[in-house]
Amino acid sequence: MNFTKEQLNIDFLTTEVDNLFITKYMLKAPDSFIKIYLYGLFCATHNIEARAEEVASLLGVKVSIVEMAWEYWEKEGLITLAKGNIVFRLLSDIGSKRVKSDINNTKNEGEKIIESTKMINYDIKTLLNDIEIIKGNFLKTQEIQAITHWVLEDGIKPIIVKAVYKYCTENLKGNLNYIEKVAFEWNKKGLNTEEEVEDFLKEMAGRKTLYRQVLINLGLNRGPSKVEKDMIDSWTDDMGFSEERILEACEKAGFTAYPDLRYVNGILENWAEKAKSAGVSVNKKITVTKELLRKYYEHIRQEALDVAKSHEQQVYEKVPEIKGIDKSLLDLRSQASMAIIKGLKAEDIERIKEEVSNLESNRAVLLTENNFSVDYTNVKYRCDKCQDTGVDENGGQCSCIRDRMGEAELWQKTV
Numbered sequence: 076m077n078f079t080k081e082q083l084n085i086d087f088l089t090t091e092v093d094n095l096f097i098t099k100y101m102l103k104a105p106d107s108f109i110k111i112y113l114y115g116l117f118c119a120t121h122n123i124e125a126r127a128e129e130v131a132s133l134l135g136v137k138v139s140i141v142e143m144a145w146e147y148w149e150k151e152g153l154i155t156l157a158k159g160n161i162v163f164r165l166l167s168d169i170g171s172k173r174v175k176s177d178i179n180n181t182k183n184e185g186e187k188i189i190e191s192t193k194m195i196n197y198d199i200k201t202l203l204n205d206i207e208i209i210k211g212n213f214l215k216t217q218e219i220q221a222i223t224h225w226v227l228e229d230g231i232k233p234i235i236v237k238a239v240y241k242y243c244t245e246n247l248k249g250n251l252n253y254i255e256k257v258a259f260e261w262n263k264k265g266l267n268t269e270e271e272v273e274d275f276l277k278e279m280a281g282r283k284t285l286y287r288q289v290l291i292n293l294g295l296n297r298g299p300s301k302v303e304k305d306m307i308d309s310w311t312d313d314m315g316f317s318e319e320r321i322l323e324a325c326e327k328a329g330f331t332a333y334p335d336l337r338y339v340n341g342i343l344e345n346w347a348e349k350a351k352s353a354g355v356s357v358n359k360k361i362t363v364t365k366e367l368l369r370k371y372y373e374h375i376r377q378e379a380l381d382v383a384k385s386h387e388q389q390v391y392e393k394v395p396e397i398k399g400i401d402k403s404l405l406d407l408r409s410q411a412s413m414a415i416i417k418g419l420k421a422e423d424i425e426r427i428k429e430e431v432s433n434l435e436s437n438r439a440v441l442l443t444e445n446n447f448s449v450d451y452t453n454v455k456y457r458c459d460k461c462q463d464t465g466v467d468e469n470g471g472q473c474s475c476i477r478d479r480m481g482e483a484e485l486w487q488k489t490v
Contacts, residue, residue: 090117093166100151103220105227107136111144112153119163140227199226202233206240210249218251225255231262238272282308285318292325293334306336314347317358327481341485349487363483368465368476371483376456376463383454390452394445400438407431 092113101109114134118125131138145161148154155162203222207214214222225231239258243249248257266272286299289307299307310316316324324342328334350357391398411427439449456463461473 085121088121090120092116095166096153100153103216104147105220105223107134107140107228108144108147110134111136111141112148115145115154115161116163119161143227198233199223202226202237205237209237209240209244221251221255225258229259229262231258232267234269235261235266235272238266238269242276281318282311285311285321288318288322289325289336289339292322293328293336293339303336306340310340310343314343315357316343316347320346320358320360323360327484342481345485345487363480363487367487368479368483371479371486372463372465374486375479375482379454379456379463383452387452390442390445390447394441394447397438397441400434400441404431404434404438407434 127138127141131141149156243254310321324339328338347357407427458475465473467473
């Protein structure tokens with residue numbers, strides 16, 4: 076008769092981990108190395124064979140990381156490697172020696188961990204030494220762990236991490252969270268070499284200068300917000316405008332009463348659309364023609380007249396008496412013109428002027444009593460000097476023409 080015992084599913088068995096591993100080894104080891112050690116211990120405990128490729132696949136890491144992990148744990152004394160076999164040592168045998176070593180070790184904590192990284196790979200050890208030289212002091216445990224994690228877990232190249240530290244140190248940005256943010260941003264941009272980093276930093280410096288010039292051109296004496304930076308970046312990165320063309324747009328926007336980045340953005344979008352339609356580069360200047368400018372002046376002049384007419388209708392509906400006053404004023408002004416032409420007596424002309432003045436005063440009172448401004452029905456031109464004709468009193472170009480050219484650029488988009 077044979078006797079057998081049902082075997083438990085391996086998932087319900089246990090794998091013992093010594094506390095010494097947690098208190099002395101786990102806290103400073105890279106995350107992936109810890110996972111690899113624990114999985115290997117699990118396999119050793121339950122007599123499971125697993126090649127490095129299988130371990131890498133199961134844990135979602137590269138085979139090279141698995142190999143470096145075993146080298147790391149061998150240097151730490153937790154395993155021995157012999158002809159492809161991995162033997163896990165009993166931590167109880169080495170625990171007392173380890174504790175004694177820690178008590179007698181008076182080296183700087185950063186230096187101890189740098190020594191422990193010798194078994195990871197040469198690049199990381201060199202990187203940590205280089206960073207300490209850049210910083211001018213020893214790295215702390217947390218920082219060493221972070222740097223190791225960036226390289227081994229996040230795939231950031233050591234040369235990029237070194238460049239990030241150099242950049243942050245030179246700009247007095249020593250906060251680890253800030254450094255990490257820069258490292259991830261640079262890695263996301265795909266920077267891989269010193270040359271690429273150098274080109275990127277030159278571009279960044281140029282971009283900062285552009286931010287400052289744009290705001291200065293718009294009369295803004297402050298630094299740019301993130302939204303403003305993103306908008307300016309879109310002009311170069313997405314629309315393809317040169318710095319010269321961007322500043323030209325800022326100059327045009329500066330002629331308006333309230334220049335801002337949205338107005339500049341409107342000008343550049345218009346230029347980009349026109350360039351696309353014409354099949355030319357966005358950086359090719361497209362000037363406003365005299366004919367277009369003439370039409371634009373006609374447009375804004377008519378716009379001012381239409382607004383005044385609309386205001387007049389509002390007033391007449393609410394205060395009908397004013398309509399009668401306006402008719403009387405029109406008749407009196409006509410009489411005054413005829414009186415001058417016909418050479419009427421001065422006292423007749425003065426009488427007409429007095430009647431006009433009285434009617435205008437009554438009109439003003441009625442307007443204010445009904446919550447209208449005194450000039451509510453007046454035609455309000457953008458330029459009082461030329462009344463939106465573009466021609467001054469001497470028959471020359473009015474000074475407002477520069478403002479109108481910038482506005483005409485945007486107006487083209489709507490006609």
